[in-house]
Amino acid sequence: MDQEGNPTPEGTEGNLWVKGASAALCYWNKPEVTAATFVDDWVRTGDLYRQDADGYWYHMGRSDDCFKSSGQWVSPVEVEGVLLKHDAVNRVAVVQDFDGNGFPDIFVTNFSEELNTLYQNRGDGIFEDVSEKAGLGSGYLPLGFGTKMFDFDNDGDLDIYVTNGHVIDNIKLYQPALSYAQKDLLYENIGGRFRDVSSQSGAVFQAERVGRGLAVGDFDNDGNLDVVIANLGGPPVLLRNQGVSGGNWIVIRAKGRKSNSFGLGATVEVETSDKKQVKEINNVASYLSSNDIRLHFGLGKAKTIQRIEVRWPSGLRQVLTDVAVNQILAVEEPEK
Numbered sequence: 361m362d363q364e365g366n367p368t369p370e371g372t373e374g375n376l377w378v379k380g381a382s383a384a385l386c387y388w389n390k391p392e393v394t395a396a397t398f399v400d401d402w403v404r405t406g407d408l409y410r411q412d413a414d415g416y417w418y419h420m421g422r423s424d425d426c427f428k429s430s431g432q433w434v435s436p437v438e439v440e441g442v443l444l445k446h447d448a449v450n451r452v453a454v455v456q457d458f459d460g461n462g463f464p465d466i467f468v469t470n471f472s473e474e475l476n477t478l479y480q481n482r483g484d485g486i487f488e489d490v491s492e493k494a495g496l497g498s499g500y501l502p503l504g505f506g507t508k509m510f511d512f513d514n515d516g517d518l519d520i521y522v523t524n525g526h527v528i529d530n531i532k533l534y535q536p537a538l539s540y541a542q543k544d545l546l547y548e549n550i551g552g553r554f555r556d557v558s559s560q561s562g563a564v565f566q567a568e569r570v571g572r573g574l575a576v577g578d579f580d581n582d583g584n585l586d587v588v589i590a591n592l593g594g595p596p597v598l599l600r601n602q603g604v605s606g607g608n609w610i611v612i613r614a615k616g617r618k619s620n621s622f623g624l625g626a627t628v629e630v631e632t633s634d635k636k637q638v639k640e641i642n643n644v645a646s647y648l649s650s651n652d653i654r655l656h657f658g659l660g661k662a663k664t665i666q667r668i669e670v671r672w673p674s675g676l677r678q679v680l681t682d683v684a685v686n687q688i689l690a691v692e693e694p695e696k
Contacts, residue, residue, distance in 0.1 A: 452646040456509040457481075458518045459552045462638065469504025469522055469646075472531075472538050476504050476522065495547070495554040496520075502542045503527065506574025506647045510585050511658030513548065514607025516635050520547040520554060523571030523589045541568035544589070564599055575645045577652025583609040583686055585656055590649070608659040608685040614641055617693045618674040622653055625673040632662035659685055 452469045459465065463481035470476050476499040479487035491497075502524035509518040524542035531538045546561050547554035558565040573590035580586065584601035591597060610630065614623025626641045643653045659665070665683040672678065672693050683689065 452505060452507055454507055454509055454644075454646055456518055457638070458509055458520075458549060460517060460635070460637070467507060467509060467520060469499075469507050472501055472503040472526060472535075475500045476507075494552070495556070498556045498558075499545055501537065502545065503538075504545075505572050506589065506645070506649060508574055508576045508587075508646060508651070510576050511656065512546070512585055512601060513604040514584065514609045514658035514660065515604070516632075516637065516658050516660040516662075517549040517552075519549045521545070521574065521576075521587060522547075523569070523574045525570035525572065525592060539568065541570050543568055544571060564597070569594065569597065573645070573647050573649040575649040575651050578611060578654070578656060579652075581688060583611065585652075606661055608662055610657050610659060610665060610683070610685055611688045612641070612655040612657070612668075612670075613688055613690045614655070614670070615690065615692045616672065616674075617695060618676065619672045619693055623670075623672065623691075623693065624653075627671040628655055629667075629669040629671075630657045630659075630665060631667040631669075632659055632665055634662065635660070654688070 454467050455464045456467075457464050458467070458478070459480065461481075461483065463483045465481050466477075466479040466487060468477045468479070475491050476496055477489055478491045478494050478496055480490045480494075481487055499522060502522070503526045504522045504524055507520065507522045509520050511517060512519045512521070522545040524544060526538060526540045526542065528534075529540045531540055544558065544565055545556065546558045546565060548557045569589070570592040571589050572592050575588050576585050577588075578585055579588075579598070580600065582603065584603035584607075586601045587599040589597045589599070612628055614626055614628075615621060616623045616626070619626065623641045624643075627638060628641065629636065629638045631637075637657055639655055639657070641653070641655050643650045645651045662685060665685060666681065668680040668683055668689075668691075670678040670680075670691055670693075674693070676694060676696070678691070678694055680691070
């Protein structure tokens with residue numbers, strides 16, 4: 361791929377040119393079909409690339425270009441809510457399915473006075489900017505860096521944490537409404553809309569810091585995901601999640617044989633009586649960070665797991681049934 365995002369001619373070596381703060385990789389629509397990567401850019405909106413079945417990457421769109429859908433080039437103004445229609449100084453991107461519809465969505469932290477952006481995957485090749493509609497308005501003034509979608513209350517859906525901090529240490533001299541050190545944000549997912557619960561989640565959210573990296577993992581193995589934050593010019597902060605009463609969970613610790621030893625790239629589907637969740641095993645974090653490699657699922661009030669299916673990178677599929685909740689489950693890849 362050349363610098364303009366065009367496929368290189370057959371038989372020549374191409375590169376994926378990245379000049380942004382971060383990138384995130386996900387399946388575009390269905391596993392085993394195609395993959396996509398979203399690349400943050402420092403000076404404009406992100407770029408979306410799609411990989412076909414032969415391994416070639418194609419540029420799907422950006423704000424100053426156009427959006428390609430089903431082989432047709434379309435002006436961005438003609439596609440309502442299309443990804444890359446919104447100009448911003450992107451910082452960090454994470455890709456996960458916040459609404460549970462089986463299609464990966466994209467959350468991007470942006471510069472101060474540029475609302476953090478949530479792109480909802482509609483499942484038809486279009487990502488819609490639902491940031492304001494989803495209740496993320498309180499992220500307008502802060503400058504977002506590290507972020508993660510994860511289930512902090514174990515109710516079975518993905519919440520959002522954002523650590524903030526400006527890049528100009530004397531920004532208040534020029535813009536009194538802004539500050540160098542800033543408060544973090546925590547959003548609770550309530551049926552696909554988000555509520556800012558920062559002020560209700562402990563004194564740590566009243567402290568201002570120059571947040572940069574953010575990683576998530578269950579460091580004390582109690583089933584509640586904890587957060588560690590790297591601060592510019594200060595010590596790191598470890599936030600222990602006290603948990604929510606009645607929120608059941610399971611953590612999958614994969615061990616590959618034919619696949620890699622950590623099971624990286626495996627897809628895990630967890631099904632209870634009222635919900636099905638699908639996640640991929642990886643330790644991808646946001647900004648200069650690495651998450652717990654074990655895979656965590658919040659289960660709400662479910663008392664048992666009807667079915668767990670692991671699709672290993674080797675192509676093997678493994679099914680477990682009637683699994684107990686509230687445990688760290690070691691799953692070893694079968695030999696065949």
